[in-house]
Amino acid sequence: MVETGHVSVIRQMTYQPAERRAATVETMTFDRLRELNDGGTQRADFHVLAVVDAGHGSLTVDFLQHPLKERSAVWIPPGAVHQWDDIAGVTGHLVLFVPTAPVTHATRDLVASPDLAAHWSIRDADWPFVDAARNHLLLEASAPAGDLSTELPDILLSALVARLRPPHAEARFSHPVFRLFRTSVEAHFREHHDVGYYARALGYAPRTLSRAVQQVTGRTAKGYIVDRIVLEAERLLAHDRLTAARCANLLGFPDASNFSVFFRKATGMPPGAWQATSAVTHGQA
Incomplete structure (x- = not known):
């Protein structure tokens, strides 16, 4: 290493x-x-x-x-x-x-x-x-x-x-539709946030895609995408110490305000407040 x-x-x-x-x-x-x-x-x-x-x-x-x-x-x-x-x-x-x-x-x-x-x-x-x-x-x-x-x-x-x-392997890999969705989200979540994009790209109706995701994860397809974006945003805020504007740019949002509304709705906290809380929790200066 x-x-x-x-x-x-x-x-x-x-x-x-x-x-x-x-x-x-x-x-x-x-x-x-x-x-x-x-x-x-x-x-x-x-x-x-x-x-x-x-x-x-x-x-x-x-x-x-x-x-x-x-x-x-x-x-x-x-x-x-x-x-x-x-x-x-x-x-x-x-x-x-x-x-x-x-x-x-x-x-x-x-x-x-x-x-x-x-x-x-x-x-x-x-x-x-x-x-x-x-x-x-x-x-x-x-x-x-x-x-x-x-x-x-x-x-x-x-x-x-x-x-x-x-322990997560069997359920994840036994459903081919979810496997395709998961791989596509990982590759494109920074640019595409809507279920419709993935449904079109994979050739499934949005309802079919959402049903497959919910069957495996218990979450909707939209919820799965949101969770993935939020995780990346938390990493960028807490560890890379990026601004909301920079996060918005890297994660496919039109501006910092749009990203901040998304993040607050998903986590209950504005990006800046979450970043400050994370800094205290992890002992950062």
């Missing part, structure tokens, strides 16, 4: 393996993470997947705090703002990888999801398989550079992802 610059208090991290520049998967222990971590807020351009063996701690991902405990998993996707709040007593391993590393269709689809669960407990029945898949990946990652296959770590990462069984 390498720091590429600072935007206010957030540390931007880019994927760069320390020794094997061609590798798309890197592993480390929580001991190593403690050496590198200064308790600050981070955002990376790669995935962070962790398996906790023992201990208790906490992690904040996009303004939500999650408890870390024995036999649990952590998944931080690229772009998510996160902070390791308390990992002093946590043991286990982290796997860092680029979005294209998984080799199977199912795991690549899973990795591409914009709404991954940040933390979940690993079922007792699944633990032996997760542990074996994790250890096999660690063993392969420790091979001498000259003996390292560029394919094996990716294959073993896919096995680990499949064995971890993220």
Whole structure:
């Protein structure tokens, strides 16, 4: 991991393996993470997947705090703002990888999801398989550079992802209409805020699209789009410390006033007030 610059208090991290520049998967222990971590807020351009063996701690991902405990998993996707709040007593391993590393269709689809669960407990029945898949990946990652296959770590990462069984995966991927909608929203939410655009682009009636989204998420299609825009706005306000005018420009609103009305309706607070509250909560100057 390498720091590429600072935007206010957030540390931007880019994927760069320390020794094997061609590798798309890197592993480390929580001991190593403690050496590198200064308790600050981070955002990376790669995935962070962790398996906790023992201990208790906490992690904040996009303004939500999650408890870390024995036999649990952590998944931080690229772009998510996160902070390791308390990992002093946590043991286990982290796997860092680029979005294209998984080799199977199912795991690549899973990795591409914009709404991954940040933390979940690993079922007792699944633990032996997760542990074996994790250890096999660690063993392969420790091979001498000259003996390292560029394919094996990716294959073993896919096995680990499949064995971890993220709890959100089955419902999300079993509905093809929602899958298409989710992917399209992630690609275009900054420019297109209306359900009609996505319905036309995907070839479905707006009612059909909304029904599919509600079936999977419990939210309307419009609500899903609003939630995605709000999350990005919160990231820009809290961590990049941007003005309402700049947020409006980046998120496809005609002006700061229009964005402010949208944000206040969605969150109950004007952008400036939310930004100030976030600064106090996170101890920012």
